[in-house]
Amino acid sequence: MVEKRVMIVDDEPSIRIALEVLLKGEGFEVTTADSGQKCIEELKKGFKGVILMDIMMPNMDGWDTIKEIVEDDLLEGNIISMLTAKDAPDQKMEGLQEYVIDYITKPFEPDELVATVEGYLGYL
Amino acid sequence: MQEIQAKDADKTKEELINELIELRERTGKLEKLKEEFKKTEEALHRSEERFNSLFENMVDAVYVVSKSGKIISVNAAFERMTGWSRDDLVEKHFLPLVHPDDLKSVMEIIQVQIPDMSEEEVLRIAMDVRFSKKGGGYVSVEVKMTPLIEDGMMVGQFGIAREITERKRAEEAIKQREKELSKVREKLNEFYRNFEHNFEEKMSKTENFMHQREEFVNQLSHDLRNPLTSLVTLLPIIGQREKDPELKAMIEVIIDNTDFMKQLVAKTLSFAKLNSPDMEFIIEDTDVVKEVRAIVKSRLNIFEENNIKVENKIAGRTIVKADRLVLEDLFEHLFNNAIKCMPDGGTLTLDLKKGYDFVIISVEDTGIGLSSVQLNQIFEEYYKGDDCRYDLGSSGLGLPICKRIVEKHGGVIWAESPGKGHGATFCFTLKLGSG
Numbered sequence: 103m104v105e106k107r108v109m110i111v112d113d114e115p116s117i118r119i120a121l122e123v124l125l126k127g128e129g130f131e132v133t134t135a136d137s138g139q140k141c142i143e144e145l146k147k148g149f150k151g152v153i154l155m156d157i158m159m160p161n162m163d164g165w166d167t168i169k170e171i172v173e174d175d176l177l178e179g180n181i182i183s184m185l186t187a188k189d190a191p192d193q194k195m196e197g198l199q200e201y202v203i204d205y206i207t208k209p210f211e212p213d214e215l216v217a218t219v220e221g222y223l224g225y226l
Numbered sequence: 227m228q229e230i231q232a233k234d235a236d237k238t239k240e241e242l243i244n245e246l247i248e249l250r251e252r253t254g255k256l257e258k259l260k261e262e263f264k265k266t267e268e269a270l271h272r273s274e275e276r277f278n279s280l281f282e283n284m285v286d287a288v289y290v291v292s293k294s295g296k297i298i299s300v301n302a303a304f305e306r307m308t309g310w311s312r313d314d315l316v317e318k319h320f321l322p323l324v325h326p327d328d329l330k331s332v333m334e335i336i337q338v339q340i341p342d343m344s345e346e347e348v349l350r351i352a353m354d355v356r357f358s359k360k361g362g363g364y365v366s367v368e369v370k371m372t373p374l375i376e377d378g379m380m381v382g383q384f385g386i387a388r389e390i391t392e393r394k395r396a397e398e399a400i401k402q403r404e405k406e407l408s409k410v411r412e413k414l415n416e417f418y419r420n421f422e423h424n425f426e427e428k429m430s431k432t433e434n435f436m437h438q439r440e441e442f443v444n445q446l447s448h449d450l451r452n453p454l455t456s457l458v459t460l461l462p463i464i465g466q467r468e469k470d471p472e473l474k475a476m477i478e479v480i481i482d483n484t485d486f487m488k489q490l491v492a493k494t495l496s497f498a499k500l501n502s503p504d505m506e507f508i509i510e511d512t513d514v515v516k517e518v519r520a521i522v523k524s525r526l527n528i529f530e531e532n533n534i535k536v537e538n539k540i541a542g543r544t545i546v547k548a549d550r551l552v553l554e555d556l557f558e559h560l561f562n563n564a565i566k567c568m569p570d571g572g573t574l575t576l577d578l579k580k581g582y583d584f585v586i587i588s589v590e591d592t593g594i595g596l597s598s599v600q601l602n603q604i605f606e607e608y609y610k611g612d613d614c615r616y617d618l619g620s621s622g623l624g625l626p627i628c629k630r631i632v633e634k635h636g637g638v639i640w641a642e643s644p645g646k647g648h649g650a651t652f653c654f655t656l657k658l659g660s661g
Contacts (some may be wrong), residue, residue: 120456123463187451208451209488212459 107151108219109133111141111167112185113159117208121154121215128216138167145171150179152222154206157186165194168201177201181222287367287389290374292382295319295336307367307389309360325356325364340373341380348373354390366394440498447494454491457484493623496555497607500630507549507634511659514546514553514585518576521557533571534564540578545659546585548635556631559624560589560652567593567650583658584637590651596643604641605629628654 108130110121118134125132133149135141139162141153157164164184171177183204195202203222206215237245281288287304291297297315305311308323315323324332335353343351351371356364367387374382461484465477499505518540529536564574572592579586596604608622632639637655 114452116456117452120459124459127463187448209455209458209491212462215459 105151106130106220106223107133107149109135109141109144109149109151109153111135111138111153111159111164112156113137114156117156117185124212124216125219128220130219138162138164138170141167142170142174142176145176145180146174151181151226152219153180153182154219155182155184157184163194165198168198172198172201179226181225183218183222284386287387289315289320289385289387290382291320291385293380295321298382304387307365307387308357314360323357325358328355340371345373345375354394355387357387365389366391368393440501443494444498447491447498450487450491454484454488458488490623493627497623497627497630500627500634505634507552509547509549509635511545512548512550512553514544514548514578514587514656515540515542517548517550517553518557518587521554521561522576525558525561528561528565529574532565532568534568535571535573537573537575540576540587544578544580544585546656547659548656552631552634556628556654557589559628563624563652564589564591564593567591567595569593572649580658581655584655585658586653586655588651588653590649592649595646595648596641596650597646601641601643605639625652628652632656 106129108125110118110125110132111134112118112121113136115136118136122132122134131151133144133151135144138159141155155164155167159167162170168182171180171182182202183206184202185206185208187208203225204218206218281299281301284301284303287301287307289297289300289304297318297320300310300312300315304315310323321329321332332353332355335351340348340351348371353369353371354366355369356366359365366389368390370386370388372384372386373380374384458481461477461481465474465481468474468477518538522536522538526536561574568574568591575588575590577588577590579588605625605628607626629639632654636657639652639654641650641652643650
């Protein structure tokens with residue numbers, strides 16, 4: 103059985119808490135990171151699983167974080183899906199999209215989100 | 227005496243008679259001549275009188291000046307016009323009569339131009355001069371000149387001065403009017419320029435304002451996404467965990483409201499997306515019949531829940547030019563609208579009519595219907611005038627989104643209704659595709 107591990111990377115505490123409560127309720131082991139740097143730290147500590155990454159974060163945004171993950175060779179054993187509040191495509195995503203499996207638009211349906219994240223587990 | 231007598235005596239009586247007759251004839255001729263002379267003199271006198279009378283009674287002011295410029299004669303009209311009497315003027319030089327500013331041009335004409343001119347040329351001269359008036363002021367006249375010729379030499383001039391003060395005044399008035407007109411024109415131009423400028427400024431302000439409004443709504447929607455995400459995620463969990471039925475009911479109310487806010491945000495953003503120039507449609511040949519069937523099928527349970535019977539008359543195969551995903555959104559919005567308009571259930575009828583190069587698709591409900599006012603406003607953003615849209619399920623954006631989608635496909639959308647309580651039909655056109 104695949105371990106249901108997920109990391110929520112979002113600078114917004116309410117999102118972190120909401121997703122943590124939701125996914126924990128569905129049997130996930132949840133790690134939270136309030137910044138890109140924290141995410142890298144967790145990966146360096148050995149996190150493996152689904153990463154739900156907010157795009158818009160101060161200092162180091164979602165795309166900067168992915169760039170560093172790739173450069174630091176930390177992608178192995180992880181699946182990244184972007185959390186976005188934007189519909190318009192981002193200039194910065196050029197060349198980085200291939201490391202991303204999906205986009206989840208906020209606000210999402212809780213049930214759908216759980217189903218989607220569980221679906222990612224199959225790719226791990 | 228004796229000799230004469232002798233001579234006479236020598237003449238015959240007959241000869242004497244002849245001489246006498248001759249003498250008488252001569253005397254007669256002389257008398258005749260004398261009479262003729264008298265007649266001529268009289269005629270001359272009459273002619274002179276006539277001339278004087280003519281000269282005197284001419285309506286135009288007339289003057290005669292000698293070659294040296296001395297005034298020889300003026301007529302009554304001249305006196306009336308200038309106020310100067312004959313005694314004031316005759317034997318005086320005419321130059322002091324002329325306005326100082328006109329002297330130069332008058333001298334130029336009289337002393338330089340006229341001496342080299344033929345009589346006809348002189349007759350053609352019309353010179354505008356101002357003559358001084360007795361007691362001050364000037365009278366503007368146009369002078370026409372006739373040279374006085376004696377023995378082939380010009381000895382003076384005969385001038386007719388026609389008062390043109392009125393004309394001058396009219397000319398001045400015209401000039402003044404032209405000046406005023408050009409001022410008005412300038413003011414008008416300035417006004418127009420200002421107007422144009424202000425209009426452009428106002429337009430750009432309005433555009434800015436509209437843009438800002440749109441930006442604000444979009445930004446607000448974006449900003450609401452994060453808090454809404456946590457609300458829609460956490461509230462159902464709280465509701466599940468809560469045991470107190472009263473609190474559970476309250477949480478349900480909050481969840482419904484939060485869901486409405488979520489939908490409003492989603493629709494606002496999808497509307498903004500439709501308005502955005504970045505939004506690209508993938509318009510391709512699509513079998514609209516197949517699409518409609520699939521969309522209806524996927525919503526059958528919703529129709530059933532709402533006690534709505536669906537009559538789908540769209541059958542066969544009809545290829546239109548459409549973006550399939552957007553077309554699905556369009557039907558979803560129209561179906562949701564119809565469901566809301568039939569709170570007690572009813573029938574939803576779908577039909578398709580083919581035109582020359584387009585199709586008309588109609589979505590007809592048996593719901594609450596629309597007034598003529600509502601028919602005109604129903605596609606406006608955030609309009610919620612109709613009775614079925616004040617509930618929480620309505621954002622006021624569903625139909626504007628439909629309108630935008632149809633327009634982006636190059637079609638038109640409209641609503642028809644026989645009136646309140648008689649249902650409504652929403653029709654839209656799509657271009658026929660190939661195949």
